[in-house]
Amino acid sequence: MRVFTASLATETDTFSPMVTGEEAFRTSFYAGPGAFGDEPRLFAGPLLAARKRGAAGNWQVVEGTCAFAQSAGTVTRRAYELFRDEILGQLRDAMPVDMVVLGLHGAMVADGYDDCEGDLLARVRAIVGPGVPIGAELDPHCHLTETMTRSADVLVCFKESPHTDFLERGEELVDLIADCARGKIRPVMSVYDCRMIQFMPTVDEPMRSFVDKIKRLEGRGGVLSISIVHGYTLGDVADLGTKIVVVTDNDRAGGDRLAEVLGRELYAMRDRLFPESASMDQALDQALSLLEGPGTGPVVIADRADNAGGGAPSDSTYFIERVITRGIDGVAVGPVWDPIAVKQCFAAGEGGVFALRFGGKMGPTSGRPVDARVRVRRCVRDAKQTFVKARDDLGDAASVELLDHGGLAVALISTRTQALGRDLFSGLGIEPERRRIVIVKSFTHFNAAFRPIARATLYTGGPGPLTLDVRQVPYTKLARPLWPLVEDPFAR
Numbered sequence: 123m124r125v126f127t128a129s130l131a132t133e134t135d136t137f138s139p140m141v142t143g144e145e146a147f148r149t150s151f152y153a154g155p156g157a158f159g160d161e162p163r164l165f166a167g168p169l170l171a172a173r174k175r176g177a178a179g180n181w182q183v184v185e186g187t188c189a190f191a192q193s194a195g196t197v198t199r200r201a202y203e204l205f206r207d208e209i210l211g212q213l214r215d216a217m218p219v220d221m222v223v224l225g226l227h228g229a230m231v232a233d234g235y236d237d238c239e240g241d242l243l244a245r246v247r248a249i250v251g252p253g254v255p256i257g258a259e260l261d262p263h264c265h266l267t268e269t270m271t272r273s274a275d276v277l278v279c280f281k282e283s284p285h286t287d288f289l290e291r292g293e294e295l296v297d298l299i300a301d302c303a304r305g306k307i308r309p310v311m312s313v314y315d316c317r318m319i320q321f322m323p324t325v326d327e328p329m330r331s332f333v334d335k336i337k338r339l340e341g342r343g344g345v346l347s348i349s350i351v352h353g354y355t356l357g358d359v360a361d362l363g364t365k366i367v368v369v370t371d372n373d374r375a376g377g378d379r380l381a382e383v384l385g386r387e388l389y390a391m392r393d394r395l396f397p398e399s400a401s402m403d404q405a406l407d408q409a410l411s412l413l414e415g416p417g418t419g420p421v422v423i424a425d426r427a428d429n430a431g432g433g434a435p436s437d438s439t440y441f442i443e444r445v446i447t448r449g450i451d452g453v454a455v456g457p458v459w460d461p462i463a464v465k466q467c468f469a470a471g472e473g474g475v476f477a478l479r480f481g482g483k484m485g486p487t488s489g490r491p492v493d494a495r496v497r498v499r500r501c502v503r504d505a506k507q508t509f510v511k512a513r514d515d516l517g518d519a520a521s522v523e524l525l526d527h528g529g530l531a532v533a534l535i536s537t538r539t540q541a542l543g544r545d546l547f548s549g550l551g552i553e554p555e556r557r558r559i560v561i562v563k564s565f566t567h568f569n570a571a572f573r574p575i576a577r578a579t580l581y582t583g584g585p586g587p588l589t590l591d592v593r594q595v596p597y598t599k600l601a602r603p604l605w606p607l608v609e610d611p612f613a614r
């Protein structure tokens with residue numbers, strides 16, 4: 123068996139002012155052909171699975187380029203075409219192959235391409251022809267298009283959000299595509315459009331039970347795989363929205379029926395899928411009262427409106443200002459993306475005390491910069507944090523304590539990313555377990571590492587650059603009615 127694999131991924135917030143060019147990919151993650159190391163990465167699930175299965179089964183695995191960019195604004199045409207054509211050229215050189223497995227995100231929008239993954243998959247199909255199976259692993263925050271389902275044989279989304287299952291789903295995809303290449307199965311994909319757009323973290327009910335239920339349905343009655351496409355709210359594209367994908371072994375009618383049953387069930391739960399967001403003051407009040415009660419560990423508050431994983435700068439200062447104004451002590455905040463402040467900390471050195479200005483730089487939604495007398499606690503070159511088994515780059519990073527504000531500790535980073543692992547803080551000498559309140563800039567991915575130590579987890583929705591109320595998003599390209607933009611999207 124000869125296998126081609128590659129990855130190209132980013133999640134495009136089409137409303138973000140931050141341009142995603144070639145440099146954004148090279149800074150976030152880039153590995154040329156055969157240069158991908160051993161450290162797992164979120165969008166390299168198929169590559170790692172192909173390696174693993176290939177070693178056991180004597181496959182020839184041709185590893186193409188892997189390139190990911192942190193979520194931000196529209197990708198430049200030049201950057202998309204550069205990486206796309208690089209991968210397609212590698213595939214042409216690798217021909218003939220028996221199967222192709224790709225790690226994609228599914229919500230990449232480039233200048234001139236609203237559906238980058240559809241474009242890429244269609245071009246892959248044109249190269250390999252109709253007989254070679256093509257599979258892709260996707261982030262559930264993708265825009266599923268007809269071009270994607272027509273061009274690929276199997277699409278598998280991460281089931282979990284936080285996406286802790288990227289390695290398992292990658293193996294599932296590679297196994298299905300390999301079975302297809304051997305003629306053991308004939309996958310067909312059925313899609314049901316739920317006509318809704320909603321956030322659906324899977325750590326909370328009712329999503330937790332729904333995901334567990336679809337897992338139990340897989341592998342029975344000809345059902346090969348079930349994915350929930352959550353959709354990504356900040357992509358202004360025609361195909362935005364929640365969908366169910368059922369892959370069956372050549373049972374179109376059965377797959378269509380099951381996709382519709384599951385899709386209707388999800389739609390019926392639509393207004394219960396997303397935990398209510400508190401205001402900053404409500405969350406701080408609730409945290410202080412929880413700290414008086416039973417339990418151990420910090421109260422963890424998610425600043426969801428400044429989540430770099432959703433395309434935000436991660437440098438807003440609203441929460442820090444509230445904590446300072448209210449005089450709350452024992453608080454840690456991170457990550458704040460401010461490469462210049464990090465450089466200042468390195469210049470001052472560990473233990474250095476000086477007046478630092480940080481945060482609030484990227485735009486009006488970042489708030490005002492904070493000016494404070496700080497002590498540099500730790501400076502780390504090329505720092506990392508951990509997400510499941512994957513390492514995530516923080517760039518050069520530093521921690522500071524605000525001396526006049528109850529020891530408020532802030533984790534400053536140079537490579538923009540969201541809070542994923544506790545080592546975001548502990549790697550910088552801040553022990554999150556010993557803080558009273560930990561404020562993380564993240565939407566739900568922080569839950570994987572922080573929920574186990576949290577006395578309670580609270581969600582806030584701004585102010586900040588990302589709006590959680592989709593009714594406020596100025597969409598221009600939606601091609602069909604979606605709840606909650608309309609009350610009943612199925613009304614004729």
Ligand SMILES: [Zn+2]
Pocket residue numbers: 261262263285
């Ligand atoms: Zn996602």
